[in-house]
Amino acid sequence: MASAWKDLPEELSEPARLLAQELRTIKDAAGLSLSELAGRTHYSRASWERWLNGKRVVTEQALEALIGAVDCDAAALRRLWRQATEPAAGAIEDAAVVEETAGPEEPTEETAAEAAAEAEPADEAVPGESTPPTDEAPEPAVAWWRRPVALVSGAVLLALLLALVGLRISRHDGQASAADAPAPTAPAGAKPTPSEPACQAVGCAHKDPKTTGCGKDARTLQTQVIGKVVVYLRYSRTCQAAWAAITEGEPKDYAVITDSTGDSETALIHWGYDNYSAMLNAAGPSIGFQVCGFQPAGHDCTSTVADLASVVASTPIPIGPASPPPGTGSTPATATPSDSAPPSQAPPTDQPSPSPSAP
Template identity: 80%
Template sequence: MASAWKDLPEELSEPARLLAQELRTIKDAAGLSLSELAGRTHYSRASWERWLNGKRVVTEQALEALIGAVDCDATALRRLWRQATERAAEATAVGATTAEPAVTGAPAAAGTPEEAATAEEPAAEPADGAVSGEPAPTAEEASGPARAEPAPVWWRRPVALVSGAVVLALLVVLVGLRVSRHDDEASAADAPTPTAPAVARPAPSDPPCRAVGCAHKDPKSTGCGKDARTLQTQVIGKVVVYLRYSRTCQAAWAAITEGEPKDYAVITDSTGDSETAMIHWGYDNYSAMLNAADPSIGFRVCGFQPAGHDCTATVTDLASVVASTPIPIGPASPPPGAGAAAATPSDPATPTQAPPTDQPSPAPSAP
C-alpha cells in the first residue's frame, strides 16, 4: 500500500537518501504495510520504520531478507546499499580525524598546562623583569628561550601522526572486512550445490530388456508398454484383438478387449514362435512379448471366441511402420464404436498354437 512518507533528514548522504527512497518504492510497489513487511522479512516493524525514514542504513541481512520476500531489482538494490555503507564508513573516518586538535605553530596549541602557561606569556615579559629590579637576561639567555618555544609544537607532532595512523588502520580494517565478505560470497557461489541422493532423483536408464531379452516377458512389468503402439486391429463379433509394438524394447505382443472369459488372442511370428492372451476374468488381457528386432520377421494376431475366429494382416519391419506412420501412443482399448477401422484385410490362416489353460492371467488392463 502507498504511504504518506515523511521527508528524509537533510543531513542524509546522497547514497543513503537514494537507498531509503528505493526501499520506500519497493514497499509501496509490493503493497505491504509495515507490519506485513516485518512479518515477511522477520525484522521488527520499528526497525523498518528507522530504515525507511533514513534514521539508519538498513543492515545487509535485512536487505537480503527483503530481496527474498518481494519482487525487486536485487542487483541495483545491493549496489545502492554498498554505496551508502561506504559513504557512512568514510564519514566515520573523517569524523575521527577532525575530532583531534589542530596542530599549528600558535602558542595556544600547547599540550600541557605548563606549556600553555609558557606559550601564553607575552614575548616582552623578559624586558619587564628588568623594570622590576631583576637582572636583565643576556643575549644568549634571551636567545635560549626563543629557540625553546617551538618545543611544544614538535611535541604535538607524534600525537598527530598517531591519530593519522589510527584513522588509516580503521580504513584498512573496513576494507579488509569488505574484501573478506566478498570472498565469502564468492566462495559460497562457487561451492557445489548439494545434490539429492540418487534414490530421490534416479538418472535415466535404458529399458530393462530389449529384443530377444524381452521375449516371453510381461510388457507391463518391464515398462515396454510405456511407448506401445497398436499396429493392427481385427474385430471378431464384439471382440477386438490388437498387434502391439514397443519401439524402445523392440518387442511385440497381442491384446484382446471387449471379450468374455475363455476368449483369447494369439500373436505368432513367421518363425512359429507365439504367445497367448486369454481372458480368465473381466473382459480384456494381453500376452507376453516376442522378439521383434529382425525386420524380416512378420507378425500377426488371431482372435478366438465361440462365434468364430479371425486374424490381422501380417506385418514385417515393425520399427519402419512406426517411423513412417503417425500412430499415437496409447492403451489397446479403442474408443466406443471404433471397431476395426485401423485393421487391414485379415489373413484367413489360423495359428497352430492352442490357448494354454494353466497360464496365469496378467493384469486386465492391456499395456
C-alpha cells in the first residue's frame, strides 16, 4: 500500500537519503503497512517509522530481516546500507611519491660532464707557440678548486650524489622497519566474546548474555510498546536461557523479566536509550516468561510464553539484536541486574554503568 511520506530531513547525508528512499519504495511495492512490516521482520513499528523517515539509519540485522521478508534486490540494498554507514576513507599519503617529488633530480652523465668541464683549469701555453703581446696585466694564477664556478659546480654535484644515496638508504630502512615490526596484538584487558557459549540452562542464570556468547543466536519472542519505549523477551536456544531488553527509552526507564517460579532480572537504562538484563534459566518447558516495562508514562507487559524452545522451532523468527545500536561513543558493557526485584516493586537503585546495545 502506497504511503504519504514525509519529507526526509535536510541534514541527512546523500547515501542515507538514498537508503531511506529505497526502503520506502520496497515497503510500498510490498503493500505493507508499518504494523505488517513490523510483524514480518519482528522489529517494532516505532523503529521502522524512524528508519523510513530518516531519523536513524536502519541496522544491518533489521535490513537482513527485511530482505528475508519481502521480494527486493538484496545486493543493491546491502550496497546502499554500506554507503550510508561506512565513514569516508581518509586521504592516503604515498610516501614514495612524496619523496621522489620533494627530493632533487638524479644526476645524469651530461650534467656530471658539464660540472667536471667547468671545474677544469684554464688552458696553459703550448711550447713552441708564441703568445701575442697584450697590454693587460696578467691574471694571477688561482687554483682550480678555489675558482667560484668550479666550487659551486662541485658542491652541486656532491649534494646530488648525497641526496640520491640518502633517498635509497631511507627507502631501505623504511622497508626493513615495516618488515621487522611485530604484528599488533589485542590489549591485555580486552574480553573477546567466546566463539562458543560459555554456559547452558541453569549455568547461565544471572549471567550476561553478551559476554557468555548467548547473544549470537538470540531471538525476540515477544515485544510490547509503552509510549515510545519497546520491551523485548529475548531467548537463546543454544544456551537455553531468556532475558529482557528495552529500547527507545530514557535513563531510569527499565524492563523486568519474570518466570513462573518468581525468579526475575532487570534491564535498567543508566544512560543512552537501551539496555538488557542478565539471563534466567529457560530449559524447563513448563516455565513461563513475561517481560514488563516501566517508565513515567506507565507500564505494560508482554504475554506469558512457555516452552520457548518449541516456539522457536515452530516459528521462523530471525536472529538479530533487539534494537538499533546506541549513539556514537557508546561502549558495550555488562548490564546491571537487579536484586531479583519483582516487577511490581520500585526500580532498582541507579548505578553508574554504560548502556550497551541489547544482544
